[in-house]
Amino acid sequence: MSNNLQVKILTKLFKKKVKKFKKVNKIKAKTFEERLQDVLENYNSRMTGTNCVRSILDDVSDQLMDLQKKLKEEQDSFNAMGFDYEEKAFFDILTVVAEKFKFEFPG
Numbered sequence: 001m002s003n004n005l006q007v008k009i010l011t012k013l014f015k016k017k018v019k020k021f022k023k024v025n026k027i028k029a030k031t032f033e034e035r036l037q038d039v040l041e042n043y044n045s046r047m048t049g050t051n052c053v054r055s056i057l058d059d060v061s062d063q064l065m066d067l068q069k070k071l072k073e074e075q076d077s078f079n080a081m082g083f084d085y086e087e088k089a090f091f092d093i094l095t096v097v098a099e100k101f102k103f104e105f106p107g
Contacts, residue, residue, distance in 0.1 A: 004057055010064040011040065017071055025074075025089035027096050032071050039063045 014036060022029035043060040078088030098104070 006061050007043065007057060007064065010061060010068070011036070014064060014068055014071070017068065021071065021075060024085055025092055027089070027092045028074055032067065032074075035067055036064075039067065 014032075018029050018032050018036070021032070039060060043056065046056045075085075078085055081088060081091070083091060
């Protein structure tokens, strides 16, 4: 499989996972969408500026696999906190609001 195809497949799979995750936790899903966008922008800018295409494709594939791993860790993070999936999403919302409005939130 060509690496460019690999990047496209990994991107598509990751977007599908984030879309499903977004149904429960929009806050964290948005973070992963932004991180994916950064990886893809970096990939696209490097593709025009160098002739080391194989190395770039391997690198972006590794970054996409790492994002998938981090998404899975985030999806499972509620277990360690003693929350269920929906409670963790609510906790994430409270945390973002607390940071935005600069008030203490026991977390």
